[in-house]
Amino acid sequence: MSAKKKRSTVPDVEVVAGNGLLHRRALLRSGIVFAGAMTTGAAGALTAAAAEPLTDDPWSKGPGAITPVLQQRSHFEDKVVRTLSNPTGKPATQHARAPLHLLEGTVTPNPLHFTILHTGIPDIDPDQHRLVIHGMVRQPLEFTLDTLMRYPMVTRMHFVECGGNSAPLFSKEPLQATVQALHGLSSCAEWTGVPLSILLDEAGVDPKAKWLVAEGADAAAIDRSTPLKKGMDDAMIALYQNGERLMPGNGYPMRLLLPGWEGNMNTKFVRRIQLTDQPAMSYYEERNYSPLLPDGKAYRFYFINEVKSFITQPSFGYALKGPGYYHISGIAYSGTGRVEKVLVSADGGKSWGEAALQGPVNPKAYTRFRMPWRWDGQPVILQSRAWDEAGNAQPLRADFIALRGQSKTVPNVLGFPNNHYNSLTSWGIDSKGEIKHVYA
């Protein structure tokens, strides 16, 4: 935000941090950046390679395919898929991780949205599904999807993230894996639904009620307890995901959405909301989502997915093709509110430059950050660090590990040594352009 002086003629871009991080204003003036990159020599030679004379390609010489009712992606994009932890459907949880390193912007397309199913995907007939609100209310009520369609709705961008996302970073050694493997249990979508407060008001909340216990229509009837305060704040019964009805794996035909809060609490297939004066201590709050601390104690009710960011490009799985200009891109979000700023370092945290945030910056939603960068071909360590509007900073790894600990053994990348990791992710790039996951 500081140096806003005009540079109308000089073809140069200010270096804002070590190892070639450029001022974010370069993103608005790419021509100048490339002019600058040309002066580095090797990159100049690459970008200056002469183009071939143009002729028509085969697909330009006749009519294409017939228009389908439901669009499919280009088959050239077949590799952009989720990765499955349990593809054969063994009697265990099935995780599908979103390919965040292959996506841009802030919206996760519905077929690629991460899902975790503990007992498979129920095949719910939307006309038969019901939602009841009962317990400490004046009048228990039943809602059908048809009824809910007549209620006032809101549309908001929100991320959903598993409390166990990024768990591989609790490993004492950095696991060599993509953003998809490390952080793919997180996604962001535009959700449309009915504010839960309207439905609770209609049922008439007993002033002594303090919690709501939401339960799904899945085989395990997964249930979680949420403070009523959150239920009356920004919770919604979501019916639409990116403009269409929810994906079956994301809770079709309706789910509880608790913006910014631990994924498992966002009850999918929600069929029952019971108001109580105490938490139910369901299995998932009693055990799974109460993370252990190094001294043997454990956190209880770790509701919020705290401020986090990671660079998606370049990242593990990519390689840099020689020195020159690159565009660093990543995702930041906070369960507390809006992302305030993201800093990027190319020297392992010695110096930092402020990244450009792609607006609009929505609360409790993915925010895309970008940073122009001119790589000189020397080894670097790329990192990002986010702050949210409440002033929370993404913790540095040393501080985070001092508080939360790390694994004694090197876990499987699909394992969950602990949960609620929100420290930094570092990518080490060597002089050949190879990218490794490192700790810094």
Next chain:
Amino acid sequence: MSTHRLKALAAALLLTLAAAPSGRAADTPGLGKPISEADIKGWNITILPDGTNLPAGSGSPAQGAAIFAQKCAGCHGEAGKGGSARMLVGGGSLVAGGIEAEKTIANFWADPTTLFDYIRRAMPWPQPRSLSNEEVYSLCAYIFSLNKFIGENDTMDAQTLPKVKLPNKGNFIIKFPGQI
């Protein structure tokens, strides 16, 4: 806003209030269908830590052992250990195990009611909610007895189960107390 529009708004508000069914908040559509707690009973399986909603019935460790061998041991192992699913008996030191220690009923859980609730709700994996309340009490008695939280002849019912003491109770730190 003009006086005319304010008057119109006030009139609309009065109409809404007048039209709202008695006992309902006036500012909601009022389309929820009243249902009785009795009609929700078939779905209302949540057991609260103070024992609220525990059903009638009881079970002993011996009864539980027979049911366990038949319906649970396939995944959880004979006597609750060594199976493909989580161990139900014993557990290492949480301090020695570090942050990735296996969290078990013995070393981690705090609320005995969670065991009844979860077994009845979600187990056995392929046939959730197929066990009778007697069977669930029996399995709880068996598992608590194997962990030495109750005696071999103690039975579990709506009165005794919530009183079972689990050793790790009290080792939890509320992460976001301000949110509750």
